[in-house]
Every structure is written in structure tokens, then in C-alpha cells.
Amino acid sequence: DAGVIQSPRHEVTEMGQEVTLRCKPISGHDYLFWYRQTMMRGLELLIYFNNNVPIDDSGMPEDRFSAKMPNASFSTLKIQPSEPRDSAVYFCASSEQGAGTDTQYFGPGTRLTVL
């Protein structure tokens, strides 16, 4: 298995631009998580989905952030408009329920820089 795939790996954009981060979870996993990591705030959960349905989006910082999961193999995290304080590494993770384990498998992350 290729593991969780994220794209792009690096994104540099200017303030005010729209940014879209993409994630392909591990096949067969029914949970998908979006995290953000900064030096100041550490690793924070933004939102997670179960069977493509958002379950908890309480970590989404504000309305500029939105996440979708149109099918079991794809999710996006969109920031519109982007701001310099959004600069961070964004991780996607997936897991499978009911297999005797709920281990979350993380992708390599997308490093976002907003100028």
C-alpha cells in the first residue's frame, strides 16, 4: 500500500489567494483526519470525516477554512482567502474502524507558506 498521499508537498502562495490541499487516504479506511502543525500551537486536529461525512469540525479555525470528502478516496482542505498566519504543515491521516485497532496513519504533510 502506498500509504496516505498528500499533494502538493510544498505550496507557496501570496496572501489573499485560494489554497487547496489534497489527500488520498489508505484504501479501505473509513476515517480521515486533517491536522495542522505550527511551532506555536503544535499539532492540532482541524476536522475529521467518517464514511465521507464530517463528524467534528470544531478545530477549523474560521470560515476561511473548508474541507470536503466527495468520495472515499479523496479529500480536500481549502483556505480562501489565505493569510500569512495560515503558514504551517498540514497533515492528513486515515484509519480503519473495527479491525481491532484504530491506528491513525499520517501522510507526509503539505508545507504551506503564505507570503
Add this chain to the structure above:
Amino acid sequence: DAKTTQPPSMDCAEGRAANLPCNHSTISGNEYVYWYRQIHSQGPQYIIHGLKNNETNEMASLIITEDRKSSTLILPHATLRDTAVYYCIVRVRAGANSKLTFGKGITLSVRP
């Protein structure tokens, strides 16, 4: 979820055992202890978890005290590749995929 307390950093010599402590004095009866680690510039990686019995897998051992208020992650023969931030997390498993709340973790430096 209960909170955990870890020292900010520790080091150990390559080939020796690394014992990483974690305090979770307010842990509830249905909460598990999980350990993840994050090697520089990579996503976090699951290591091990347990409820009250000691656990061992190919990566590490987890020792949980009888009162469950603290635990120790043991890397039996640390290598340079084990240098990472190690996160101790307590959480329920009801619903299987409740949140993982990451604290600051402990930075382990393995020296040659």
C-alpha cells in the same frame, strides 16, 4: 480526554534502552494510553497503546503502573533513527476514532 505530562527532552546512548516517562494522573477507567512519535519533517507514526496491562510489539514496550497514573515507553535498543518527538496521549476508544490530542511531547535525542 485526560491530559498528560512529559518532560521536554531526554537523551540516551545508541544501543541502550530509552525509557520515556509519561504522567496521566487524571486518566479515566475507559481511557487508553497511546504513544506516537514524529521524526523530523515526517508525519506522526503510531508506536503502541495499552489499557492496563503491559504491552510489547516490534517497536517498543509499554509499562503502565498499577494505578494507571503513569506509564513508560521503552525502546529497548535505541538507534540514531529513533531520534524524534514522542507523544503520550490518553483517549477513549469508544467509537474507535475519537480525537487524538497531541501535547508538546518529549524530544528524544539518541547520541552515537
